[in-house]
Amino acid sequence: MNTAIMVLVVMGAVGIVFGVILAIANKKFAMEVNPLIHEVDEVLPKGQCGACGYAGCANYAEAVVLNPEVPPNLCVPGKDAVANLVAELTGKKSEQLEVRVAHVCCSGTTSKAVASYAYKGIHDCAAAKLIQGGPKGCKYGCIGFGTCAVNCPFGALQMGEDGLPIVDQDLCTGCGKCESVCPQNVIAMLPATAKVKVDCNSRDKGIDARKLCTAACIGCGLCKRNCSYGAIEIVNNLAVVDVKICQDQCTEATCVGKCPTKAIKTFIPQAEVTAAEAIG
Amino acid sequence: MAEYFTLFIGSVIVNNFVLTKFLGLCIFFGVSKNLNASVGMGMAVTSVITLSSILAWIVYHFVLLPFGLTFLTTIVFVVLIASFVQLLELIIKKQAPALYNMWGIYLVLIATNCIVLSVPLLSVESDYAFVTSIVFAVGSGMGFALALILMASLREKLAYADVPKPLEGMGIAFIVAGMLSLAFLGFSGML
Numbered sequence: 001m002n003t004a005i006m007v008l009v010v011m012g013a014v015g016i017v018f019g020v021i022l023a024i025a026n027k028k029f030a031m032e033v034n035p036l037i038h039e040v041d042e043v044l045p046k047g048q049c050g051a052c053g054y055a056g057c058a059n060y061a062e063a064v065v066l067n068p069e070v071p072p073n074l075c076v077p078g079k080d081a082v083a084n085l086v087a088e089l090t091g092k093k094s095e096q097l098e099v100r101v102a103h104v105c106c107s108g109t110t111s112k113a114v115a116s117y118a119y120k121g122i123h124d125c126a127a128a129k130l131i132q133g134g135p136k137g138c139k140y141g142c143i144g145f146g147t148c149a150v151n152c153p154f155g156a157l158q159m160g161e162d163g164l165p166i167v168d169q170d171l172c173t174g175c176g177k178c179e180s181v182c183p184q185n186v187i188a189m190l191p192a193t194a195k196v197k198v199d200c201n202s203r204d205k206g207i208d209a210r211k212l213c214t215a216a217c218i219g220c221g222l223c224k225r226n227c228s229y230g231a232i233e234i235v236n237n238l239a240v241v242d243v244k245i246c247q248d249q250c251t252e253a254t255c256v257g258k259c260p261t262k263a264i265k266t267f268i269p270q271a272e273v274t275a276a277e278a279i280g
Numbered sequence: 281m282a283e284y285f286t287l288f289i290g291s292v293i294v295n296n297f298v299l300t301k302f303l304g305l306c307i308f309f310g311v312s313k314n315l316n317a318s319v320g321m322g323m324a325v326t327s328v329i330t331l332s333s334i335l336a337w338i339v340y341h342f343v344l345l346p347f348g349l350t351f352l353t354t355i356v357f358v359v360l361i362a363s364f365v366q367l368l369e370l371i372i373k374k375q376a377p378a379l380y381n382m383w384g385i386y387l388v389l390i391a392t393n394c395i396v397l398s399v400p401l402l403s404v405e406s407d408y409a410f411v412t413s414i415v416f417a418v419g420s421g422m423g424f425a426l427a428l429i430l431m432a433s434l435r436e437k438l439a440y441a442d443v444p445k446p447l448e449g450m451g452i453a454f455i456v457a458g459m460l461s462l463a464f465l466g467f468s469g470m471l
Contacts, residue, residue, distance in 0.1 A: 006347055014339075014356055018363035025367050029374040122440045 037065045043085045044075055047153035051076040051175035064090055077173030100174030100189040102167050106142035107199040107215040109162035114212050126183040137212035140201040142186045148178040195246050196253050200263040203236040217263035223255035239264055284415045290471045291419030297395055298427040299464040304395030309453055318432035320383035322425025325390055329399050332361045333417035336400035357400055365391040
């Protein structure tokens with residue numbers, strides 16, 4: 001009987017003592033968390049892509065609520081819808097963010113591009129690049145093992161049959177994760193309203209580039225000479241398009257017709273691609 | 281001094297808590313996918329084991345033993361450890377936010393883990409003195425951290441290996457852990 005009472009007393013005492021300690025600690029070490037942070041976090045797309053510049057959606061929510069200088073429209077995947085919601089919640093003004101999509105600057109499919117060696121190793125672009133710059137003859141081209149597709153938080157990239165990734169423009173939010181993980185830096189972010197795209201990344205001299213890939217940009221400059229708006233420059237044997245001039249001023253893309261290797265092509269928005277597929 | 285050293289080496293290598301005693305397996309398999317997380321977890325577990333071991337020893341020798349209530353050991357230890365870890369988390373969150381960002385989240389995961397409970401229980405069973413139980417606690421934490429880091433390094437490589445589909449994930453992890461355990465069997469009988 002005595003033991004039973006002792007048990008009750010000791011257990012009760014331990015419970016009460018720790019209960020009290022925890023209650024005091026809760027008050028004493030209480031940290032104020034602004035409830036608005038949680039509300040903003042709920043609105044964000046939760047891709048944890050980092051395009052806003054913060055490590056994850058929770059950190060951006062905290063920054064935008066607590067820091068008056070952080071703009072509410074940093075969430076690239078969220079686009080206008082999220083920017084407006086965040087602006088409303090935090091009482092800040094949001095400006096229009098440009099919609100971007102990912103673009104793989106390479107048309108070196110398995111049929112067009114030459115391979116320099118047979119690669120048998122880890123099925124990852126970064127790993128393959130460590131071995132003499134990758135199994136493709138052109139050392140600037142897409143290696144094709146899908147590191148970008150695996151890292152896309154929105155599943156917008158799929159590896160195609162021909163060794164190049166295909167971008168689903170509807171799913172692509174323009175967050176830029178693929179651009180940062182690609183070891184060849186062959187993915188660029190293009191505005192959704194772009195008119196032309198250069199499907200090549202090769203800095204090799206024309207003759208060498210052509211030997212390694214039939215669809216390469218040889219840096220001949222025909223596109224540059226034919227562009228009446230001065231939107232194209234040839235830098236390091238590669239055509240570089242100034243997107244601003246091309247978007248705003250160009251009315252007819254003469255460059256596309258003049259390219260001898262078809263490296264520069266018309267940029268087709270997803271809506272037209274889907275419509276074309278539906279008809280054809 | 282020599283017996284402390286023997287005890288330490290014993291609990292790190294010979295009687296490794298994960299690979300020989302098979303304790304703390306859920307965190308072992310849960311966190312070992314990532315090497316950085318594993319290092320943080322190892323540190324968190326070592327600190328929690330040591331601190332709660334000290335607390336448990338004090339409660340055992342000054343409350344349970346004098347009142348002849350040693351049969352309450354398990355339950356009192358559980359309550360003790362759970363509340364202590366809660367307290368620790370509150371303190372760290374407030375006083376050291378940088379530390380909390382690094383491994384604060386693991387504290388909740390190890391609050392009632394079997395390895396944290398078993399270390400005080402075993403040191404009470406073996407009737408260790410105060411300093412001995414501390415050495416034992418630090419040793420077991422280090423042993424756990426060692427096993428975790430080894431496993432994490434192996435699993436990171438495994439992610440790229442050609443594993444048969446049915447064994448992917450947990451299957452191959454258990455097999456590898458078994459092999460690690462077999463390897464550590466070589467240390468038995470050393471002390």
